[in-house]
Amino acid sequence: MRMGSRGLVVLGCLGLLGFGGLLWAISHTPRPGLPAVVAIVLVVVTAAVGPWVALVHARLGDDPEVRGLFRGVLVAAVVIAVGGVAAAVALSYQERLASPAAMLSVMAAGGVALVGAVVFPWLFLTTRMLARERAARARAEERADLAAHLHDSVLQSLTLIQKQADSTEVRKLARSTERDLRSWLYGRQPVAGNDFSAAVTATAEVVEDAFDVVVELVSVGTCAMDTRSRAVVGAMREALTNAAKHGGVRRVSVFAEVSEAEVFALVRDRGRGFDPATRCGADRRGIPDSIERRMRHEGGAAVIRSAPGEGTEVELRMPLGRG
Template sequence: MSLQLRPPPQMLPTTDEPVIFGTSAQIAAATGASRIAVQAGFVVLSLAGGFGILLYLVSTLGLRGRQLEPQPPALRSDLGVLALTLGLILELVGRWPGARSELVLPSGLVAVGLVLAWKTAPSRNESSPASFASGSQPIASVLLRVTAGLVLVGTGVAVYLSQQVGLNQLRDAGLALGVAFAGVALIAGPTLFHMLTANSREREQRAREHERAEMAAHLHDSVLQTLTLVQRRAEDPTAVSSLARKQERELRRWLYEQTSSRPTSSWNTELQLCLDELEDLHLIKIEVVTVGDRPFEDRPFDNRTEALLGATREAVTNAAKFSGDPTVSVFSESDQRGITVFVRDRGIGFDPTMVQPDRRGITDSILGRITRAGGSAVIRSETGIGTEIQISLPFDPTAAPRL
């Protein structure tokens, strides 16, 4: 009998996905510019007699199969892409069919407007509850940037049209469009504002639910587990006092100490410290086998790794409390793809589908916790034979878990 919970698939499109071949994303990563800025440059150059389309195809062929070293994002890289785009248009004037000097100013305005407006779109990592809680994109800021971008795009289009038709005709057309847009804004404005505020409230609610789930899982693993041990050892005042002091230190450390104060170590070291503590706490023997390691100098001890350690701790705790086996085996494998942990016992076993709803250890502290971190967990158990819990955490949260 096995029980498995995997992270839900990504349903909504994000700005990180390639539109055609992903060439713009490659160039953006290699230069430190935003992908929207590179795409805007290709679009504007395409207006110069289709030169941008040819440049895109040549870049696609030249970058196929090549791994470029990513650069940190910077505003100057975006400005450099825009300056390069305008410089190419100036060079193409008179040398490339369809490239005209009157395209320089309107093209520049349109490019800047597109970058300013579309750069507000959320990426994959901004879709997490943590980013929602941080308020990195307030509604007022998003509306301001989108409005400014649309104004620049409209100005660029107006400048281009003014070069093709008379000013009187352009003025009349602009006035008519302005009246039409004002009417649409008056009608749809309140509805749009309500949708944006409702979306913001939904994000805040999801963030609060995520924080409550994390806090509930931590309290279950620490305070509730200690209370269970206190009840079992009620006849031993020394053991009860020791458990209370230990739980008090752990709770104070969790409430007041910063995660950044954690000393530089590795995954195997953290795992061994956790298992040593569980051995002393439950008076059992834990056999540990590790293959590979993850130094925290290369990859810091982040919330995802802490979730893996917490899920492993809960699996070992359950085995120590309920399996009846005095020995628990833990096998950990680390490589470039991620970390996989197996927790085995040869105890009484159980049916995962028959667990009572009020028993939150498996559902919240193992399955729920590792799923929120982008990993997966599989529980295999047979009555009278034992239980095996496999917990996998890929380093890339979008990668498929190793099962």
């Protein structure tokens, strides 16, 4: 069973304590025979270095460059340890030289493994992360500069075309190009079928193209689409359609907000307006049917405020009931 990072850290700390105990024992206790010295030093050094090597390998072992470094360092450590022990065995007739040679070779191998397989990979990781952060920051600054330049030039030109063009097709093309450019500059919206904010944006775009109006949209927050949020989008579409068809305006504003408690939307135009007392005629069934009844059916509410010559406001509120 693979040990977690916390367990490896604990083992590594215990191994370092054991290595400290070994250094104390070398200075204050009689030295055993060569085989015992080799075995003890191998166990202690492996316990002190092995967990840290395993920890770094678990984090960075998938990187091809680091993987090659691991192999080279471990081979070098094994060569140093084996060569030192072999030299110690060759000098076994001189006990005073053999044991120190064995200990130094194994400790040197552990030091090589610690520096080459732990310190260098972590430095490599840190350097690479810093380089990626700098590159990402540079790309973000370049994108911001490009967005500012396009906003001050191309987007304003497209807005001017929409205001002054006499052709409906030209205005439609300018709006479509502006939307595509804004979407590219500021990030793609989620799929409209799954996200409330994206559905609101898509609805505004449909009304703009269908009725040659400009929908000034501000959307704050979002939520997953369900029957309640779809009811809000449907009622908003009807309110926008009414404003575009009957308001006599070229601009309609929409504010949509998703909070913890509810979905709120406000559709406003400064057009002709109407007398609410006459809204239930045969040609005005959209308000009671497609707005008010739709919202009530899902537990929400719609408030319509209008007067002749003063425009119209449609306020939509739908509780979310999260929990």
